[in-house]
Amino acid sequence: MPSPAIPTRRSVLQGGLAAGVAVAATASGVLGSSPANAAAATPSSAADKIRPFRASIAGTRLTELRHRVGSTRWPSRELVADREQGVQLAASQALAKYWKTRYDWRRFEAKLNKLPQYTTEIDGVEIHFIHVRSPHKDALPLLATHGWPGSIVEFVDAAGPLTNPTAHGGKASDAFHLVVPSIPGYGFSGQPTERGWDATRVANAWVELMRRLGYPKWVAQGGDVGAVVTDTLGRLSPAGLAGIHMNLLVTALGGAPVPTVTAEEQAAKAALTAFQTTGSAYLTEQSFRPQTIGYALSDSPVALAAWMLDHDTDSYTKIARTFLGGSPSGNLTRDHVLDNISLYWLTNSGVSAARIYWESAHPQAAGGATPPAIKVPVGFSAFPGELFQAPRSWVESGYPTLSYYNKPARGGHFAAWEEPELFTAEVRAAFRALR
Template sequence: MHIEPFSVYISEGEIEGLQRRLHETRWPLASPSEPWQRGVDTNWLRELTRYWADGFDWRTAELALNAQPQFTAQIEGQRVHFVHRRGVGPAPYPIVITHGWPGSFFEFYSVLDQLCDPAAFGGDPSDAFDVVVPSIPGFAFSQAPTQPGISSFQVADLWASLMTGLGYGRFGAQGGDLGAGVSIALASRHPQLVDGIHLNFLPGSYQPALGPAAPPLTKAEEAFLRARDQWAMLEGGYSHMHSTRPDTLAFSLNDSPVGLAAWIGEKFRAWSDCDGIIEQSFSRDELLTNLSLYWFTQTIGSSMQMYWENRLQPMRFADGQRVLPPVGFANFPKEINHPPRSWLERTFNVAQWADMPSGGHFAAMEEPTLLAAEIRRFFKPFRS
C-alpha cells in the first residue's frame, strides 16, 4: 500500500469563484409559511450566505484542517484520504472512525484530541487511541468510485486493507450515519480483524432475521418500526432522492453554493439537539468548513451515490446470522431514530448500551466529550 502525506490547499481562484457565485445568488420568492415549516428558512440562509461570502476565512479553516496529520493511500486502485492521529500514551489502541452524510472527516476534529491525548483532559493516558478517520470514496479528498457497486460493504473492505496496511493486526471501529453501516460491515465481513464496534446510529436498511424461528416483535420494536416509517414519510425525501435520482440532483447542488447550503444546512438543524437554533450546536465557521469541503472538492454528487449503492445492497441478515464482534451503542436523544436494544440484539452481541443525556445525529461535533467517554469505556476491555 502506497501512502503519501497530504495537505489541504484550495487555490485563490477557487475561493474567489465561490465568493462571486454567492454574491450573484438568484433568490426564490419566500413561501407563505412559518420559518422552517416547508424547508430551510430564507432569512437564516441569507445571513449564512452573507457570512460565507464576506466573513468566513477559508484560509483559517484550511490551517485548522491541516493541524491534523493527513495522508492518501492507494488501495486496490482507489485513492483514499485519511487522518491518522497517533495517541499519546503507553499503548494506544487503534480505531477507525467513519463519517456519514452530510458530514465529512471534519466531523471528528472536536473529538480527536480527547481520544488521542486523554491526559490533556485530566484522563488516563492508558486510554489513548491511535485514530484513523478516512474519507469515504466520493467524499472530500477520496477519489470517487469509477465503477458501480461501492456500498458500505465494499468500503469496509477498503478500511480493512487500510488498517492492516498501517500495521494494525486488530482494531476497533466506530461510526454514525453511513459510518455506522461501514462499521457493521467491517464487523460482519472481517471479524478476524475487528475486536468490536461502537455505534451512535443504526442504519435504516438494517433488518434482522424475522423468519418463523425468530421471536415475535415486541411492543417496543413495533413502535420503533412505526416511528421509523413515519419519519421516512415526512422527513426522508432527501434519502429517497439520493437513492433513486442522485445524478439529477447533483447538477443543481454542484452549481449553486446556496443550494448546497440549503440542502445540507437544513439537516444540521433538523437532526441536532439545537432546539431549532443551529448556532446553539454548531458555529457558523464549523458549518461552513464542512460545506466548503463539499463545494471545493465538487463531491456532493459522488457523496450521494452511497445511498444508491446501499439501496441495492441493504443491510439484511439471514436466519441464524449473527455479527460476532461485540457492539456498543450510544443512544442520543435527538437522533433521527431510536431502536430498542432488543432490535439490535436479534443480530448483535450488545455489550454496552447508553442512553445519552443530550446530543443528536452529529454526536462527535455536538457532544465530543460524551461520545469520547463512551468510546473509551467500550474499548477498554480490548486493550489487553
C-alpha cells in the first residue's frame, strides 16, 4: 500500500493533525474487518476481552490537586487589554479559585459512572470507551471520536439524546447505539509506550473495536482531532462503515485549495488565516516539542488549564469569561470545563495527549502518495463558533460524496459538548438516509 507524504513544517503549522494525516490513511491496512454477525466478534484471546470499567479517583489525589492549585506561583499580568499575549491572569486566577474552593470531581465521576464503560486491549494499548446501547432495537451504531483539548467529556450529555431519542423529543427511528472511545494517551485509555500512534493507527484500532462489539454496520462522527480520525476512517473504508459526519473541515486545514469568490468564502478564508497566523502557538509546540511543554502540564494544574484554554475561537473566549462571571458558551459551564481539565490532570495525560500532534508531524512511513478518496456518504455541520465556518462549496470540494450539509444557528468548536441537543439533531439528520 502506498506510503503517506511527510508533512512539511509549514503544512503542520497550517493544519496540525489535519496536515498530512488524512494522507496517512494509506500507511497501513485495517486491523480486521467488521463481522458478518455478532458471533464473529467473539474475542480470540484474553487480551481481546472487554472488561467493565468505573472511574474511581483516590481522595488523596483530589486533596493534592487542591493543594497544587492553591500553591500556584503566578506570573505578572499581561501587558495588553485582550488575549493577544495569551490566557489572561484574571481568568486563570478566577479558574483556580473556583477549582480549589467549589469544584466537585465526585459529582462528575458519579455522572460518568452512570454510563456503561469498558476497557479492552487493542494493538498493545488499553482502550477505555463508553458504550451505551439504545433501548430501541433498530438503533444505528455510532462511533464518536473526541478532540484535543477535549475528551470523552464532550459526549457525556449527548449520550441520552443520541441513544434514547423518544425521551428527548425525537423518534425511535433516530436512535443510535453509542460508542465513545478515549484516544490512546487521553483520559482513562493507556498511554502508548512506542511511537506510531497517529490518526491512522487510531482509526485502525476503532475498526477493531467495532468488530469486537459485533457491529456489522456503523457510522462515525468527529470534530477537531476526532474529525481527522473520522476522515481517516472514511479513506480506509473498512467493511461496515456506512457513512461519516464531521464538524471541522480538516481538508481546508490541511492546505487543500478552496474557492474564495463569494463573501461567505472570503470570510471563512480570513478566519482560517487568522487561526494559522495568531491562534496556533499550541499546535507548533505540540507538533515539535510535546515533551518540553509536558513538564508544565504534568507539574502544574493551572499551567495545564491555561494551556488548554489558549485558543482563539469564540468558544474558548467565552470559557475564559465564564470564570469571570460571564455567560457560558452553551453547556460549557465552569463545572463542565473543569470536568475536562480535571480528567487530564488526574490521569496525567497532558503530554501523552499532545504527542498525537508530533506523530502527525513525524510519520514513520515516507512517500508522497495521494490519499484514497472517500466513497461513503459524508455529512457536515458548519457550526458558527468553529475556527472557521466552512461554506458548502469548501466541503463539497474536499468531499465529493457530501450527502448532508447544514449551518446550525449556534454552537462552536466543541459542538457536542456545547449544544448536545442541537448536535444530536445534526447527527440524526446526517445519518437518517443511511439506516
